[in-house]
Each structure stands twice: as C-alpha cells, then as structure tokens.
Amino acid sequence: MADIASTDAPAAALAIGEVDDSTARLHRNLMIGIAIALVIAPFVAYPVFVMKVLCFALFALAFNLLLGYGGLLSFGHAAYFGMASYVSAYTAKHWGLTPELAILAGTGIAALLGLAFGALAIRRQGIYFAMITLALAQMAFFFSLQTPRFTGGEDGIQAVPRGKLLGLFSLADDRALYWLVAAVFMGGLLLIYRVIHSPFGQVCKAIRDNEPRAISLGYRASQYKLAVFVLSAGIAGLAGATKAIVFQLASLTDVHWSMSGEVVLMTLVGGLGTVFGPIVGAIVIVSMQNFLATLGAWVTVVQGVVFVICVLLFREGIVGMIAKWIKKPL
C-alpha cells in the first residue's frame, strides 16, 4: 500500500481547490504580486486600457466562480454585466448618484436579476441550464432594445459623468479613477478567493463534483446553486457597473450574447477552475482586441483560431497548464 501511495502522491497536489500550507503561501504571494502590479500598471500602460482589462477580468472571475467552482455553465452572463452597466450609467447620469452609489445600485440590480433568473435556471441541469440562462439573457437584451427611454436604445447611455467619489474626490482624471477601479477589482478578487475557500465553497465544490451524493448527505443542493449563482451575477454586475463609469457609456454591446461568449472564452483561455486563470484570460483577449483592432472584423477570426488552438492543445488554459507544471493549484 505504501508504494501505491507514494507513486500517487504528486498528483495529490493537483486536486482542485485543495489548499495546503505551501499553496496558501503561494496564493498569498501571488495576491501581493497582483497588488503591486496594480500600483505600477498605470505608470507603464495606458490607464484606460488597464481599467478595461480589470473590468473584464472581474467579469471573468465572476463567471469562473459559477462554472469552475459551482459547476454551472451560464451562457447568459452578459445580462448581469449589461443590466448593471445600464443601471449604473442611468443613476449616475439622470439621478446624479455619486459613482460608488451608482456602482452599488448596478451591482444590487444584477444580484436581484441573478436571483430571479437563477431560480428558474437551476431547475434544469447541464445543457438545459445553459440554454435557459441564454434565453433569459436574450430577454434582457430585448428589454434593453425596446426601452430606449431607459437604455437609450441603439445609442446607449452616453456621456455618463464620472462624478466625485463620495461627493468629494473628482474622478475626471484617468489616474484618479484608476485607483477606484483597482480597488474594486482587488476587492472582488479577494471576495471570490474567500468564497472559494469558505465552508460554503466547500459544499459548492462537492455539489459540482457529484450532486446526487451531496443531496444524499443532506445538502439542499438547489439552495447552494442559487446562492453561488447570485454571488456570481452580483460580481459580474459589479464589473459591468464599474465599466460604465470608466467608459462613461452603457450600450447594447454589454447585454449582447456575444459578451456572454467572450467571458466564456476569457475563462477557458486563462484556465477554468483556477483562481487566477480568468485574469490572464482577460488580459490576453482584451489585449488582442486592442492591438489587433486594425484588423477590423478579422479580430473575431483570430479569436476563433485562438479558441480552437486553446481547446485542442491546452484544455486546462494558460494558468491551468502552469498549475499542472508546478504541481500546485493556482
């Protein structure tokens, strides 16, 4: 028995979501590294670009919380991202809310929407779950298209004021706004990390791995699935609401199904079910869109090729591959 145990031992480090002391240390160091990178980034890169990456990274992190740790593939996450972006833009522009309140309003609405949509979707599993989330998100898109008084229709809500944080500090300057966005991102990342490594996260991972078994242990699986759905929708909303303030714009692009597809792509390229993968995925995809923008419509083709290569050659994603290589969960 001992020999079997020792030959199997290295693989043990690969158990997703299992954190021993050395892994916990590695994760803490990575978090510190990310914080430092956030401080340096606006001085070496264009702040608006970095803010865009951060918003999408947070969006992808929220999606990955649901799929990677809850085992639920939502194909309609644009609904939460986009509706939060509308609410944040609308309340900032027409009600004159300060940016932090506008962002909170957007996040809250996204969580509520997640509660309503999630309650319907979790009644089905697998591909049917994905289809229900997609259908509901299409309804959110249709609603946005048909209510120009609220959403501005095809024009979207433009010229959203960045306003003053807490009514005191002007965010008109990109650098000033950047610190808010960096704080929102870091807060979201730490929250998600905590959720994954909480008693709640433990049950979610069990349900992801084997739902009937979790039920037979007395866990009311659907309540856990709904809770993780709402958390994910809320954090996706936080990302969308923040994005509206950054670009001073909320538009149909944010609720469009292709946005739901993009977040799937980011998560898969970065590494599904890894803590840090979605961040890397967002950096890759957003950079591609920015630096290949001259290619026009061909960007989509390049994205498609990247996706195919990713699925064929490294299904664990970039971070997933690194994790396999260093034999530690990331």
Place this chain on the structure above:
Amino acid sequence: MSEDIILSTSGLTKEFAGFTAVNGVDLKVRRGSIHALIGPNGAGKTTCFNLLTKFLPLTRGQIVYNGRDISREKPAEIARLGLVRSFQISAVFPQLSVKTNVRVALQRKRGDSFDFWRSEKVLSPLDAEALRLVDAVGLSAFADLPAGELSYGRKRALEIATTLALEPEMLLLDEPMAGMGREDIERIEALIRKVSKDRTILMVEHNLSVVASLCDRITVLARGQVLAEGDYAAVSKDPRVIEAYIGSGVGHGH
C-alpha cells in the same frame, strides 16, 4: 413478540408510462437488522431503492420511517432524518481529497454552510475526526489524494466512511459489491459487518454469497412484487424463488 420496525412501506407502487416497475410492495425492516433486497434483473430492486431514498417520487403507497410518514419528503430531508443512501456507481467527490470527502459530510453537523465570508479554517476542528474515519476504512495512506484517483474498491470504502460521518441511524446500500474483485468484497463485507453493530442496513445486492453470510432477512422481488421473505435458508429453498431465478435465465452465484 412485538417487532421494532424502523422502516416500513405499504402498497409501494411506481408506474412509469404504461409500465409498473414496483407494484404494491409491503416491506418491514427491523431495527438493528441487515436486510437484503434481491431478485432477478428487472425485478424492480433499484426502482424500489430509489423510492425509499426519495430519488424517485412514488405513484402510490406510503413509506414510514421511525413512525414518521416520509412518502413526500425530499431526498436531502430524509438524509437529515438519519436515513442515508449509497449509490451503485461509486459516489465520491472526485476532485476533493479523500479527507475532504469525509469532512464535507462532517460539515453537515454545522447545519447549513452558507457562510461564504468565512475562511475554511473554521472547518479544521473536523480534520481529526475525518482522519479517524478515513483510517477506520483503511485509507489513511491516501488521505491527501484526490478521491477520483482511488481504485474502485477504495472508492466504495471511502463512500462508506463518508456515509458513517453522518452517523446515520439507517444505511441504504445500493449494490455495495457491484463490480468488485474478491479481495475488495471481503474487505467491504467486513466493513459492513462492523458498521452494522448499532445500525440498521437495507441493501440491494446481486452477490448471493454475500447476502447469505451477511444478511438476517431477505426480501425477494420479482416483476415488481414481493415473492418471498425470510432468512436465507428459507428463501433459497422456496420453489417460487428458484423458479424466478432459473426462469429468468440469470442464476447468481449458487
């Protein structure tokens, strides 16, 4: 002689579209016994089992557990009442470590775990108990291994450890020996005997030699109905039982 019945059914019936899988089954399981549910293929054993564990809704009839009607309860609720099932295909959480598999069950003692804002360090006090249970089924060497990498027999052992973590009053085992080699069978058999000390066990099992050595009472099902009931000696001599097994062309390990 008053019998202490922990689980009983009356008129238990399950109809699928145009087909009655379980037809008016009356079952009484005595507290503290090891009770087997056997029968040829297609007899309705697994359907019956899924009805008892509430994984299938019943068409008609009643299930009473500890004096309480559980006919309409949800599966998670009966687990909370102390009636815990196993699965035919081994049921572990493959990506979680062996220790964590057991700890997830121990975690149930906290009630619901919706506290997503707390660190999982609050679960560390459960580690010692989890390791004790892992050790009790002979898996200490694999405690940190992802459960998905265990051999089939060891997964079954882990499943039993996980189930025991709930301290259930009654265990429902769905073909615990299915697909096992002889060595594994002996180990699991010993394990079941050990855990049956202060519990009631109802099991569906194909392997008749296991049933003969382990079970106090046997109910034979055929075509969704109870054919015979009694101890192994009585049941195995019953001409209707012999007829049912030979008639269906699937003799099992006599």
